[in-house]
Amino acid sequence: MKIVVAVSGINAVDNPGPGTGICKALKESDLDIRTIGLAYDAMEPGVYMDNIIDKSYIMPYPSGSREAFIERIKHIHSVEKIDVIISALDAELPIYMDIEPVLQELGIKMLIPTKEMFKTRDKLRLKELAETIGVKAPEYRSCTSIRDLHDSTENVGFPCMVKGPFYEAFKANNISEAEGYFHKIAMAWGYPIIVQKFITGDEYDVIGCGDGKGNDIGVFAIRKMTITKLGKVWNAVSIKNEKLIEATRKVVKGLSWRGGFEFEVLVESSSQDIYVLEINPRFPAWVYFAAGCGINLPERMVKLLLNKEYETNSNYDSGKLMIRFTNEMIKDIKDFEQISTTGET
Amino acid sequence: MKKEYIKPYIKKQTAGIMNKFGVSYNKGHREDILGIPIGNFTDKFGSPVFVLSEKLIRERYRKIYSHFSSKYPKAKMSWSYKTNYLDAVCSIMHQEGETAEVVSDFEYQKARRLGVPGNKIIYNGPYKPIESLKVAFQEGAMVNLDNFDELIKAEDAAKSINKKVPVGIRVNMDTGVYPQWSRFGFNIENNSAFNAVKRIQHSENLYLEGIHCHIGTFMLDPNAYREAVKKVVALMRKIEIMFKINIKYLDFGGGFPSMNKLKGTYLPPEVSVPPVEEFIDAVADTLLEELKPDEYPDVYLETGRSIIDEAGWLITSVDAVKRLPDGTKSYIIDAGVNLLYTSTWYNYKVEIDRELHGAYENSVIYGPLCMNIDVVVESAFLPPLPIGTRLILSPMGAYNVTQWMQFIRYRPAVAMIMEDGSLEEIRRPETLDDVVGPERIPEKLKKFEL
Amino acid sequence: MDRDKLSVLAISDSGFIFDPVTGHSYTANATGLRIFELLKEDKSEDEIKSILMEEFETTEDEVSVDVDDFIENLKKYFLV
Numbered sequence: 001m002k003i004v005v006a007v008s009g010i011n012a013v014d015n016p017g018p019g020t021g022i023c024k025a026l027k028e029s030d031l032d033i034r035t036i037g038l039a040y041d042a043m044e045p046g047v048y049m050d051n052i053i054d055k056s057y058i059m060p061y062p063s064g065s066r067e068a069f070i071e072r073i074k075h076i077h078s079v080e081k082i083d084v085i086i087s088a089l090d091a092e093l094p095i096y097m098d099i100e101p102v103l104q105e106l107g108i109k110m111l112i113p114t115k116e117m118f119k120t121r122d123k124l125r126l127k128e129l130a131e132t133i134g135v136k137a138p139e140y141r142s143c144t145s146i147r148d149l150h151d152s153t154e155n156v157g158f159p160c161m162v163k164g165p166f167y168e169a170f171k172a173n174n175i176s177e178a179e180g181y182f183h184k185i186a187m188a189w190g191y192p193i194i195v196q197k198f199i200t201g202d203e204y205d206v207i208g209c210g211d212g213k214g215n216d217i218g219v220f221a222i223r224k225m226t227i228t229k230l231g232k233v234w235n236a237v238s239i240k241n242e243k244l245i246e247a248t249r250k251v252v253k254g255l256s257w258r259g260g261f262e263f264e265v266l267v268e269s270s271s272q273d274i275y276v277l278e279i280n281p282r283f284p285a286w287v288y289f290a291a292g293c294g295i296n297l298p299e300r301m302v303k304l305l306l307n308k309e310y311e312t313n314s315n316y317d318s319g320k321l322m323i324r325f326t327n328e329m330i331k332d333i334k335d336f337e338q339i340s341t342t343g344e345t
Numbered sequence: 346m347k348k349e350y351i352k353p354y355i356k357k358q359t360a361g362i363m364n365k366f367g368v369s370y371n372k373g374h375r376e377d378i379l380g381i382p383i384g385n386f387t388d389k390f391g392s393p394v395f396v397l398s399e400k401l402i403r404e405r406y407r408k409i410y411s412h413f414s415s416k417y418p419k420a421k422m423s424w425s426y427k428t429n430y431l432d433a434v435c436s437i438m439h440q441e442g443e444t445a446e447v448v449s450d451f452e453y454q455k456a457r458r459l460g461v462p463g464n465k466i467i468y469n470g471p472y473k474p475i476e477s478l479k480v481a482f483q484e485g486a487m488v489n490l491d492n493f494d495e496l497i498k499a500e501d502a503a504k505s506i507n508k509k510v511p512v513g514i515r516v517n518m519d520t521g522v523y524p525q526w527s528r529f530g531f532n533i534e535n536n537s538a539f540n541a542v543k544r545i546q547h548s549e550n551l552y553l554e555g556i557h558c559h560i561g562t563f564m565l566d567p568n569a570y571r572e573a574v575k576k577v578v579a580l581m582r583k584i585e586i587m588f589k590i591n592i593k594y595l596d597f598g599g600g601f602p603s604m605n606k607l608k609g610t611y612l613p614p615e616v617s618v619p620p621v622e623e624f625i626d627a628v629a630d631t632l633l634e635e636l637k638p639d640e641y642p643d644v645y646l647e648t649g650r651s652i653i654d655e656a657g658w659l660i661t662s663v664d665a666v667k668r669l670p671d672g673t674k675s676y677i678i679d680a681g682v683n684l685l686y687t688s689t690w691y692n693y694k695v696e697i698d699r700e701l702h703g704a705y706e707n708s709v710i711y712g713p714l715c716m717n718i719d720v721v722v723e724s725a726f727l728p729p730l731p732i733g734t735r736l737i738l739s740p741m742g743a744y745n746v747t748q749w750m751q752f753i754r755y756r757p758a759v760a761m762i763m764e765d766g767s768l769e770e771i772r773r774p775e776t777l778d779d780v781v782g783p784e785r786i787p788e789k790l791k792k793f794e795l
Numbered sequence: 796m797d798r799d800k801l802s803v804l805a806i807s808d809s810g811f812i813f814d815p816v817t818g819h820s821y822t823a824n825a826t827g828l829r830i831f832e833l834l835k836e837d838k839s840e841d842e843i844k845s846i847l848m849e850e851f852e853t854t855e856d857e858v859s860v861d862v863d864d865f866i867e868n869l870k871k872y873f874l875v
Contacts (some may be wrong), residue, residue: 063613065613350852
């Protein structure tokens with residue numbers, strides 16, 4: 001019997017979610033998996049990628065009611081008999097953390113952080129976390145008003161990064177730019193808005209997955225080579241950096257991290273100090289890079305959840321390149337009709 | 346047999362918002378409140394009507410108090426009058442054992458009139474007229490001072506009645522929460538709180554008995570209370586050592602959130618609002634960590650919103666339907682922002698009184714006022730509503746029936762569902778006499794002909 | 796009202812409507828689709844209203860407002 005895994009974040013657009021990468025990794029694993037896409041919009045590309053996503057459903061937004069969200073999952077579960085959900089979007093994670101017990105009762109398994117872990121990696125608490133793992137955190141302030149923003153930017157100085165509570169980060173060179181980004185982010189994602197000191201250096205990322213008991217089930221590090229205007233990795237190279245891996249493992253151990261994560265750091269050019277920028281509580285959009293290099297974390301996650309044997313090694317080659325590219329698919333308006341009128345493919 | 350009629354509907358598909366399920370915050374209908382059909386309320390009290398539940402208020406209070414008192418031995422609670430000071434509501438709280446927390450001479454008088462003894466009143470707020478301070482001191486109320494000018498005023502008040510009276514000070518501090526509430530009370534970090542105490546202890550008519558703080562409103566992070574408790578206890582220690590006095594009470598105010606959806610928050614309140622126990626734990630656990638058993642002071646919480654918000658609803662009726670020039674569906678209901686001050690910062694839960702078919706669309710709900718600002722709900726995901734549909738808006742228990750204003754219409758009835766399921770009118774709808782009662786026409790203006 | 800455009804629309808039973816000229820798509824419910832049919836049959840607005848009243852459990856007032864509203868919407872979308 002096929003293992004049924006539902007995956008969200010199948011929006012492989014210019015600000016891509018990790019969902020399609022996860023599905024691709026699952027399809028290439030040695031498990032026999034039926035992939036279910038959980039989309040929030042009829043135009044999410046994953047909906048149309050029937051080579052890696054067997055069926056897609058539209059979900060109600062996580063900003064709506066908890067009940068509506070549960071009802072929808074129950075409906076999908078009644079048809080698909082879902083074994084595992086891999087949540088891949090920051091904004092929906094709180095609702096999954098909240099309803100995990102309900103899902104568990106339905107027989108749906110998830111490997112996600114607890115509310116406590118989620119809070120500890122909150123952007124507002126990075127400083128504490130950085131101290132405990134022995135790295136630095138850039139100066140930052142949280143703002144809920146324009147007045148706060150003015151005070152904060154005065155404190156942090158320009159250029160600075162203006163970041164949302166869930167998504168989006170912009171480099172602001174002056175106060176009017178900062179104000180523009182502040183309003184833009186607040187409109188979409190609410191408060192608080194974070195103003196962070198801008199540090200010049202190289203950006204590195206580590207992807208990994210914690211088992212919830214303090215161990216990782218594999219980590220994989222990269223240096224970002226090119227980044228899009230939205231701050232997304234476009235090209236990257238795999239690296240072996242012991243200092244970085246060690247810091248990552250301290251995070252996993254310190255928080256007993258449960259689930260996928262992305263550890264974003266910056267190494268300052270002038271001092272070579274490691275600054276932690278963010279800990280994303282889910283797989284990043286480039287999750288397939290690791291899978292393609294033998295560290296198939298979605299596969300390991302599913303195996304762990306279903307009590308199957310899984311690898312935990314982090315043996316990969318440095319010097320592998322990830323080249324992301326754009327592509328086109330040709331579909332019929334009928335496909336669009338199907339998803340937009342019935343809510344499923 | 347004719348088919349069921351569903352209003353015709355067509356909608357253009359727009360990229361980026363093609364979600365069949367949409368932002369369906371609280372899609373659904375309810376035919377009753379606690380078993381009583383919606384129609385019963387409007388038949389009996391008219392529309393709109395505010396509804397409160399005695400049972401839910403008591404249950405919620407007991408849940409909070411029992412959790413608090415099981416964690417901290419000298420737990421006390423005081424009812425925040427400004428949250429809802431209808432006599433019936435305050436009486437429930439006083440029956441449960443809460444004292445009265447007032448922030449104005451009006452509230453003070455209202456509590457006294459209801460039968461609350463002066464020494465069971467906490468008198469807070471940034472403005473206390475000298476006459477009311479005299480009464481409060483005379484009657485033994487717990488008065489928490491807000492600023493240096495008030496401190497001097499309090500001294501004068503006490504002197505004029507020839508007494509040396511106990512006072513508390515309101516303090517503010519950085520608890521890691523933004524925006525920081527720094528306008529109320531004396532700041533701890535810049536030492537003004539300590540200086541205020543010094544001033545009080547040197548006074549012939551005042552002495553210090555308590556410390557009060559209230560770090561914000563609708564707080565979503567319990568940790569802020571940990572910080573507050575730590576800082577207040579540290580201040581208490583410092584004061585007790587320096588002046589060799591005993592602080593009798595600490596008061597951590599309120600600010601716990603309810604299940605209302607704040608504008609500018611992305612997640613639904615069921616997910617973003619931590620359970621109230623976490624807030625109480627933050628206060629009580631930190632107290633136990635910081636204090637030695639022999640120094641436990643009385644500790645007050647002035648929880649308002651968190652107790653009563655979800656025990657209240659507003660039933661209102663759809664009076665007209667209109668499609669705006671930009672295509673947005675809009676409804677006009679019989680309750681406006683004059684009754685719903687809290688609509689400024691909440692996206693209420695909107696429920697309809699019956700099951701309706703038809704395509705849901707984002708609609709705007711307007712009040713009946715002849716004013717452009719009268720928008721009750723900016724965007725509610727609703728099926729087509731026929732005229733006369735009743736909308737049940739919630740949570741409504743906190744602040745509305747104190748902050749409402751009489752503007753062009755009478756304020757409506759407030760009904761209470763009693764514990765036994767019976768209905769009581771706890772505030773009748775206003776009449777013309779209620780409104781014009783205080784008015785007086787100068788003699789020369791009395792006559793006119795048209 | 797220009798009804799020529801109606802004939803080129805691809806209207807499916809699911810309520811999905813595709814306009815091959817503009818590339819826009821729309822969703823409508825069953826009552827909406829019924830009005831489309833009647834419009835295509837060249838019925839006048841008054842005729843449409845009375846037909847709907849015969850077919851559905853509704854009142855003249857309600858149908859009248861709703862049909863006007865619906866056709867207003869079609870005009871706004873440049874479908875008629």
